[in-house]
Amino acid sequence: MGYTVFLDYTLGGPKFFCCTYPQSWQEDYDTNRFYHFDPVFLQAVAGSKPFRWSQSRIPDLRGVMEAARSHGLKFGCTFSMTSAKGVSLVSIARDDREVKRDEADQLPTILKDVAKWYKEEAPHITARQTEVLSMIANGLREDEIAETLGISVQAVKNRLHQARKTTGSKTTAELVVKALAAGLIQTS
Structure with missing residues (x-):
């Protein structure tokens, strides 16, 4: 079950x-x-x-x-x-x-x-990076995420960049796949 x-x-x-x-x-x-x-x-x-x-x-x-x-x-x-x-x-x-x-x-x-x-082995990203990544995985655009979180679009981009760097991901899509596989995020 x-x-x-x-x-x-x-x-x-x-x-x-x-x-x-x-x-x-x-x-x-x-x-x-x-x-x-x-x-x-x-x-x-x-x-x-x-x-x-x-x-x-x-x-x-x-x-x-x-x-x-x-x-x-x-x-x-x-x-x-x-x-x-x-x-x-x-x-x-x-x-x-x-x-x-x-x-x-x-x-x-x-x-x-x-x-x-x-x-x-699991990718280790911060709670803020995970929050942004989860929103990306659920279809939100960077500008929508920035508005929802009350931060700048550049801050969203920085969080995604740091998460990609930490996990060795070349793209945000690869980062999403790794985070989903590790159970760090879920899609709605």
């Missing part, structure tokens, strides 16, 4: 985020600010061993899990690790059955592998 991975989550957000859950769920989750009340997220932040969603010890006071089920996310398992840089998490979901123990036991390795890949 899908997965979510984020690395080094702090109050400012994660350094890396990738989610393949249904877009409708992602929008519902953000719109309702479920991250404040999500029992799976709250337990993951507090613990560090794989757990099935059905075994969460945190009360679901806002109906987050019921809402998730309405989007097909019926069964799942989550694992998190905490470091000085923040909380990292991998969560998988199914719609047909509980996650088996051998599947759950793979989550720590998966998260460590993603963290290693991110450290060694």
Whole structure:
């Protein structure tokens, strides 16, 4: 059904985020600010061993899990690790059955592998560069981005230039492809 991975989550957000859950769920989750009340997220932040969603010890006071089920996310398992840089998490979901123990036991390795890949190979661009790049990927022109962000067109161009330089991309199109592949941006 899908997965979510984020690395080094702090109050400012994660350094890396990738989610393949249904877009409708992602929008519902953000719109309702479920991250404040999500029992799976709250337990993951507090613990560090794989757990099935059905075994969460945190009360679901806002109906987050019921809402998730309405989007097909019926069964799942989550694992998190905490470091000085923040909380990292991998969560998988199914719609047909509980996650088996051998599947759950793979989550720590998966998260460590993603963290290693991110450290060694993922393009590292700033939040401002990512913001501009996301808007480009979603069809906005540089002048539209500048107006939306309240910055100059030259500032938009500078951010794109620095992101291309950082990632070794020859064109903005190549930069967009790399960022999409790395899960740094998503298209609407």
